[in-house]
Amino acid sequence: MMSSIFYGEIKEDKLKTWSENRNPYDILVENNRVERLGGWDFLFIAKDLFTDEVQVDWGSFAYKCTCKQLQKLVSEMKCEIPKIQELDPDKAYGIVFIEES
Structure with a gap:
């Protein structure tokens, strides 16, 4: 499976309409890539680690998360x-898994 995993601060308007998000590339203020993590490995742990899962298209999922x-x-x-050391613990972050064809 070809996939990309991005993290970043959630856009304010997307945070307000979380369950309605349908474009995986337009959820975060800046799409920062998570390195050295495979798609299956991520999906295995994501449901246990992150909250508020939303399926944003046929093969992509977004999760709200904290700095911790x-x-x-x-x-x-x-x-x-x-840049994980630069994250603000008071901000709302998201992590987006995108399955690519």
């Missing part, structure tokens, strides 16, 4: 999240 949840993802999956 992203840190736990890095710790458990040994993936890389650039």
Whole structure:
């Protein structure tokens, strides 16, 4: 499976209409790539680790998350999240899984 996983701050208007999001590329303020994490591995842990799952198109899912949840993802999956030290614990973050054809 070819996939991409992005994280970032959730756009304010998307946060208000979370369950209505349908464009996986238009949820986050900036699409920052999560490195060294495969799609199946991510999907396996995502439902246990993150909250408010929404299916945004046929093969893409978005989850609300906190800074601590992203840190736990890095710790458990040994993936890389650039700039993780710069995240603000008071902001709303999201993580978006996009299955690509």
